[in-house]
């Protein structure tokens with residue numbers, strides 16, 4: 001494994017871009033697998049459609065003809081004879097090849113078939129007749145400024161002499177006749193055959209799932225052995241606190257509070273997942289938990305995914321805690337140095353009871369003298385491997401994970417095997433149902449009319465435009481197109497703005513704040529409307545091309561509206577997969593929806609969360625590969641039983657992994 005800086009031909013700019021994709025060394029680079037494959041058929045022209053990919057060989061029929069379009073661009077055209085056909089080939093900026101292409105040269109042309117004009121728009125010419133076989137082409141993710149094909153080239157350059165890390169024990173590799181890891185990696189990048197490729201991908205998927213399940217199983221086996229803090233807290237005090245809240249807790253909230261109270265007052269360590277739809281009222285449960293922890297004499301930390309959320313929680317939590325003289329502070333990466341120093345000092349002096357913050361809580365070099373409880377909002381961003389962050393600080397607090405993407409219990413038990421689970425299934429009463437409508441693109445005028453009705457009521461609207469994976473460019477075009485459309489319709493009277501991946505976080509926060517203060521009425525964004533953000537006056541969500549999302553994601557997105565007692569709407573625009581989307585028009589129950597989502601196959605949408613801490617798999621997908629996951633669960637459990645002493649583990653990478661896991665807990 002080498003550093004990126006050691007690879008020839010990679011400049012600092014490219015390295016920066018690669019790091020954005022979480023590629024930090026040569027091993028990460030070769031583990032950056034194609035997300036999709038194109039099969040380019042040895043082309044029989046008759047079966048091809050307009051713009052199909054084509055690979056075909058033939059002999060040059062006439063002397064290539066080159067024209068210069070401008071100083072930077074030329075266009076070369078010639079004819080080839082494929083044995084059955086004469087075809088015109090057009091290729092840009094290869095004029096320099098002309099002298100190497102006399103009549104009768106054997107070439108293979110790769111490109112796109114323009115059926116209308118019987119042309120091939122070529123992307124490449126190779127010498128010799130090598131187009132006889134089908135070709136499988138891996139398609140890689142890109143990032144702004146770095147195309148997938150460039151990344152492919154970097155990978156290709158280092159591929160032959162790379163060392164791979166293999167975590168699978170021999171017994172498992174033999175059991176399933178898996179491919180050797182290095183062969184599998186080569187196949188995935190340079191596919192030779194669909195069957196072999198599929199086998200290679202299966203080996204790699206299995207390895208990821210095995211590693212994940214091994215950690216889960218290990219932690220699960222240890223769970224009840226972990227000794228935690230035993231707090232001495234009188235429930236009547238907790239009860240009094242609950243009674244003084246401005247609303248009555250739902251039964252599910254009370255049940256959750258009871259579970260947590262039990263955990264915190266018993267000597268077993270808490271590791272609990274609290275799941276419930278957006279708006280089901282998890283925050284207040286978190287607040288009560290922190291109160292219990294405070295009564296027990298300990299500090300609480302609440303970690304949330306974004307700056308915006310941290311600030312929002314601070315306001316809400318302070319409101320409740322101020323009258324109890326509980327000191328609440330915030331710590332985020334954006335604090336000025338003087339502010340940060342102040343908070344840090346208070347923390348070390350033990351004067352902070354409740355600390356709210358972003359990842360800075362664990363990344364900043366701060367020690368917490370009396371930390372008893374850590375709560376993470378949106379648990380998927382804080383995975384097994386981050387738990388060590390607090391352990392590294394010498395702490396072993398109780399942990400409560402909160403998640404707004406409910407998943408069916410059977411899946412939850414497998415995937416979060418080492419946690420206890422509490423679900424909030426009922427919403428606080430008084431909440432209005434979100435009316436969800438499904439519209440085709442043709443009905444866009446209807447949609448605009450509905451939007452206008454809301455705007456007239458001085459309400460605000462979220463518009464979501466899905467991220468298109470293949471290219472950032474398309475993505476921007478799409479957003480701009482929608483923004484233009486909405487500006488044409490409403491721009492005269494209402495303010496419209498968009499948030500997208502290329503903005504800095506200050507720019508995003510700036511726009512979010514304007515939306516909150518109603519200086520912007522329509523907010524357009526890709527999927528990333530900050531999780532959990534609360535703008536009560538936003539009563540409508542419009543989602544373009546909604547078939548691109550999984551049901552759970554759509555359900556989460558629409559949870560952004562309907563945050564008070566105003567009538568709220570979600571409009572799904574789609575020309576495809578309307579049957580699937582219809583489920584959302586029929587129910588508002590996140591548990592039912594996720595159950596359906598699991599039943600229906602396809603779609604790369606895992607619980608609505610892509611970048612999910614531990615579950616950020618490179619090839620595996622928990623939903624699609626669930627059967628494989630179950631096998632990995634069994635095999636890893638068996639493996640742990642057979643290797644009670646981890647010094648017996650022969651595979652050193654695996655041994656290190658188990659040792660690392662034993663430190664987490």
Ligand code: ADP
Nearest residue numbers: 247248249250277278279280281282283284428
């Ligand atoms: P979640 O974090 O689960 O998405 P929140 O905790 O943000 O949901 O709750 C959404 C809103 O509902 C908040 O404004 C909160 O004050 C309110 N709320 C929570 N519980 C109740 C309840 N039992 N009755 C009435 N309102 C509630």
Ligand code: MG
Nearest residue numbers: 282283377532
């Ligand atoms: Mg919340």
